[in-house]
Amino acid sequence: MTTExxxxxxxxxxxxxxxxxxxxxxxxxxxADIASQIKAANQAGVEIxxxxxxxxxxxxxxxxxxxxDRARADYVGMLGTVMNALALxxxxxxxGVSTRVQTAIAMGQVAESYIPLRxxxxxxxGRVVVFGAGAGMPFFSTDTVAAQRALETxxxxxxxxxxxxxxxxxADPRKDPEAKLLKQVTYQxxxxxxxxxxxxxxxxxxxxxxxxxxxxxxxxxxxxxxALLGEEIGTLVTS
Ligand code: UDP
Numbered sequence: 001m002t003t004e005x006x007x008x009x010x011x012x013x014x015x016x017x018x019x020x021x022x023x024x025x026x027x028x029x030x031x032a033d034i035a036s037q038i039k040a041a042n043q044a045g046v047e048i049x050x051x052x053x054x055x056x057x058x059x060x061x062x063x064x065x066x067x068x069d070r071a072r073a074d075y076v077g078m079l080g081t082v083m084n085a086l087a088l089x090x091x092x093x094x095x096g097v098s099t100r101v102q103t104a105i106a107m108g109q110v111a112e113s114y115i116p117l118r119x120x121x122x123x124x125x126g127r128v129v130v131f132g133a134g135a136g137m138p139f140f141s142t143d144t145v146a147a148q149r150a151l152e153t154x155x156x157x158x159x160x161x162x163x164x165x166x167x168x169x170x171a172d173p174r175k176d177p178e179a180k181l182l183k184q185v186t187y188q189x190x191x192x193x194x195x196x197x198x199x200x201x202x203x204x205x206x207x208x209x210x211x212x213x214x215x216x217x218x219x220x221x222x223x224x225x226x227a228l229l230g231e232e233i234g235t236l237v238t239s
Contacts, residue, residue, distance in 0.1 A: 007045055007046070007047050008045075008046050008047065008156055008157075008230060009046075009047035009048075009049070009123060009153070009154065009155045009156055010046060010047070010048060010049070010150075010155050010156060010157050010158075010159055010228060011049045011050070011051065011146055011149055011150035011153070011155040011157070011158045011159065012038070012048060012049070012050045012051070012159045012161065012224070012227070012228065013050075013051045013053070013142065013143060013146035013158065013159065013160045013161065014034065014050060014051070014052050014053065014084075014088075014161050015053040015055055015142070015161070015162070015163065016052065016053040016054040016055035016056035016057060016080065016081070016084055017053070017055050017056055017163045018030065018034070018053075018056075018161060018163055018218055019031065019052070019056045019084045019087065019088075020056030022163070023056075024056055024057065025056060025057075026056070026083070026084070026087050028091075031087055031088065031090075031091040032091055032095075034088065034091070034224060035088065035091035035092045035094070035095050035097070036095060037222065037223075037224035037225040037228075038050070038092060038097065038128060038224065038225075038228065039092065039095050039096070039097045040225045040228075041224075041225050041228035041229055042097055042126065042128060044229060045126075046228050046229060047123040047124070047126070048123075048128045048129075048228060049119065049123060049128075049129045049130075049131065049149060049150070049153055049155060050085075050088065050128065050129070050130045050131065051130075051131045051142055051145050051146040051149055052081050052084040052085050052088060052130060052131070052132060052142065053081060053084070053141075053142040053143075054077050054078065054079075054080030054081035054083075054084060054134075054142070055080075056080070056084070057077070057079075057080030057083060057084075058073070058076045058077045058080045059077055060073040060074035060075075060076065060077040060138065060139075061073075063076060063077070070138065070139070071138040071139070072138075073138075074138035074139060074140075075105075075138065077134075078104070078105060078132075078133045078134045078136065079105075079133070081132050081133055081134055081142060082101075082103055082105075082107070082110065082111070082132040082133050084132070085101045085103070085111070085130045085131070085132030085133075086101060086110065086111070086132075088130050089101050089130055092128055097128055098125075098126070098127045098128070099127060099128045099129075099130060100112060100119075100122045100127055100128075100129050100130070101129075101130045101131075101132055102114045102115065102118075102119055102129060102130070102131055102132070103131075103132045103133040103136075104131070104132070104133040104134055104135055104136030104137075104145075105133040105136045107133075111132065114131065114133075114136075116152045116153055119131075119149075119153050120153050120154065123153065129153075131145070131149050135148065140201075141199050141201070141202075143160070143198050143199040143201070143202040144199055144201040144202045144205065146158055146160065146202060147201075147202040147203075147205040147206050147211070147213075148205060150206075150211060151205065151206075151209050151211060155211070156211075156212075157211065157212050157213070157214060157230075158202075158206060158211060158212070158213040158214070159213075159214050159216065159227045159228065160197075160198055160213060160214070160215045160216070161216060161217075161218050161223070161224060161227070162197065162215060162216065162217055162218065163217075163218050163219075164217070164219070165197060165217060166181065166216060166217030166219060166220070166233075166234055167181050167182065167183075167197075167215050167216060167217065167233075167234035167235035168181070168182050168185055168190060168195055168197050168198075168215050168234075168235035168237065169181055169182065169195070169197070170182065170193075170195075172196070181235065182235050183232075183235060183236070184235065184236045184237075184238065185235060185236075185237055185238075186207075186237070186238055186239065187203045187204070187206060187207030187237055187238070187239055188207070190203055190237060191203055191204070191207075197215055198213065198215060198237075203237070206237070206239075207239050210239045212236060212237065212238050212239075213236075213237040214227055214233070214234055214235065214236050214237070215234050215235045215237065216233045216234030216235070217234060220233075
């Protein structure tokens with residue numbers, strides 16, 4: 001039996017796009033698939049924290065272009081991430097995976113507040129912890145929150161699941177047909193070359209604190225489980 005201290009603990013970042021299956025709202029088939037993939041790794045003994053995005057509902061920057069005050073639009077965006085967190089919790093619980101949601105904006109009837117030490121305790125007990133409402137602060141992104149939560153809850157690695165791209169490329173593969181997938185890259189290189197697959201702030205936080213990040217695509221079946229188990233898919237980003 002593994003001891004508590006020897007278990008692999010990871011932070012999985014799921015962008016909102018994933019939950020909508022390419023459209024606005026929630027796709028139950030996608031949710032069931034992600035939940036079963038998380039379950040497989042959870043049963044293998046991996047401690048799993050999840051940060052969910054909200055782009056399948058609202059992005060603050062897009063709303064502000066349509067006349068909303070930016071900060072208020074960002075709060076709307078954060079509330080979207082809470083809907084994704086609850087949806088993921090529901091599908092995980094349906095599959096028998098004990099799950100807690102913690103939000104950065106207090107909403108006691110819906111979820112626990114973000115309390116890092118309590119989150120760590122949940123992880124040690126084998127529960128999946130889903131963090132919603134981002135950092136609770138406008139002008140931030142959930143990528144940056146993923147890095148911050150990983151650091152504060154002492155995760156070994158940040159796993160960034162992407163839709164439509166399977167890792168870090170030398171250029172944007174959707175625009176440049178010559179772009180090549182990198183198996184490994186340093187944070188410095190990614191920042192210097194402006195590789196924008198993950199926010200620069202998230203890269204910086206992980207670089208400064210020596211936490212590796214793996215960026216991988218959701219497109220291949222089973223990739224979430226593979227990444228959670230530590231298999232070498234996508235791109236490893238290191239200090
Ligand atoms: N957001 C925010 N502060 C945070 C995290 C998120 O203001 O700490 C808002 C922001 O408006 C963002 C939206 O929530 O556009 C959804 O998050 P994000 O765009 O990171 O989601 P993803 O692109 O991963 O789906």
